[in-house]
Amino acid sequence: MSMVIDANSIEWRSVCPIASGLDVLGDKWSLVIVRDLFEHGTRTYSEFGESPEGISTNILAARLKLLSSIGIVEHVEPDRASRNNAYQLTSSGLALRSVLEELGKWSQTHLKAMHPDIVSIF
Amino acid sequence: MSMVIDANSIEWRSVCPIASGLDVLGDKWSLVIVRDLFEHGTRTYSEFGESPEGISTNILAARLKLLSSIGIVEHVEPDRASRNNAYQLTSSGLALRSVLEELGKWSQTHLKAMHPDIVSIF
DNA sequence: CCGCATCCGTTACGATACTG
DNA sequence: CAGTATCGTAACGGATGCGG
Numbered sequence: 001m002s003m004v005i006d007a008n009s010i011e012w013r014s015v016c017p018i019a020s021g022l023d024v025l026g027d028k029w030s031l032v033i034v035r036d037l038f039e040h041g042t043r044t045y046s047e048f049g050e051s052p053e054g055i056s057t058n059i060l061a062a063r064l065k066l067l068s069s070i071g072i073v074e075h076v077e078p079d080r081a082s083r084n085n086a087y088q089l090t091s092s093g094l095a096l097r098s099v100l101e102e103l104g105k106w107s108q109t110h111l112k113a114m115h116p117d118i119v120s121i122f
Numbered sequence: 123m124s125m126v127i128d129a130n131s132i133e134w135r136s137v138c139p140i141a142s143g144l145d146v147l148g149d150k151w152s153l154v155i156v157r158d159l160f161e162h163g164t165r166t167y168s169e170f171g172e173s174p175e176g177i178s179t180n181i182l183a184a185r186l187k188l189l190s191s192i193g194i195v196e197h198v199e200p201d202r203a204s205r206n207n208a209y210q211l212t213s214s215g216l217a218l219r220s221v222l223e224e225l226g227k228w229s230q231t232h233l234k235a236m237h238p239d240i241v242s243i244f
Numbered sequence: 245c246c247g248c249a250t251c252c253g254t255t256a257c258g259a260t261a262c263t264g
Numbered sequence: 265c266a267g268t269a270t271c272g273t274a275a276c277g278g279a280t281g282c283g284g
Contacts, residue, residue: 003256007236013150014174015239018157018222021229028135028148028257035140045266052136056258061267070236085266092232099224100140106221107143110214114129114192117137125275149275167247178277183248207247 005062006069024070029055029063031103034072034089034096042076042086072096127184128191146192147218151177151185153225156194156211156218164198164208194218 004010013019025031036043036051048060055063064087067073072093076086089096101122108120126132135141147153158165158173170182177185186209189195194215198208211218226244234240 010236012237012239013176015237015241016154016157016174017226017229017233017240017243019154019175020233020237020240021225022150022153024229024233025225026148026150026153028144031144031148032138032141035138052138053141054135056260057267058259058269059257062256071232095228095232099221099228102221102224103143103147104139106217107139107146110193110217111139111142111146114132115134115137115142117134118139118142119137121139151276168245178279179248180250180278181276184275 003062005065007066008069024066024072027063029059030067031096031100033060033063033067034093035100037073037087037089037093038097038100042088044086047086067093125184127187129188130191146188149185151181152189153218153222155182155185155189156215157222159195159209159211159215160219160222164210166208169208189215 010023012023032051032053032055033048036048040047045057045060045064048055049057064073068075068087070092071090073087074090076088104122108118108122112118132145134145154173154175154177155170158170162169167179167182167186170177171179186195190197190209192214193212195209196212198210223244230240230242230244
């Protein structure tokens, strides 16, 4: 019970912007979802599951709900029947690009020794 | 049991540098610890608890152990008696500065509506 | 005192089965 | 295909213990 599923249920730990960013995005999956949307533009529910990390459907549903309520992702054609509708980044989500780039660059440089198979994408 | 406490116990979900960065730093506390070290230079164990987010001691100990084994933080004078020795960032930890900056800037801009008390630090 | 380790209740995760 | 329900497991978080 009582998982964080929308913006109103977030408990802001402090007024620090870094801690506040982590209150929203500080988990192992949210930025992977954002990365998928940068890579593919739009993504249907089941397409997210095709990424190599293999997110499970309940976590995906919970994160999409939270990211939507924060205004980071949105439905394409939300009024249509559920079949084949997709998610995409909002302008707020697109603004996360430099966060992903800096995290990716750091990882390539500083995790390579422990994880030699890591690839370069920037 | 079986919490992630050192580099060898990390399960790399994929070869993606973003996902791999999140395998290490994808939680609510690790980057808060890094932020404290940027702000104060060095920090003793109990000083971390003085930050407004209020990390609990068991989480702090586990994260410091993991961050040390990854090479992001290190002890100052690790050979001395435990009393008053401190932690600081390694060069790998210092390289996280731009990740923190970009996350902080994003939060100030895109979370302000939901969290008006958020402050500006960049 | 300070730096942790341990205990234990609560919450979140994660795999899978299931429903419209 | 888009999600939800269930249920076992792992992580969190507060309290407390204990050695240096």
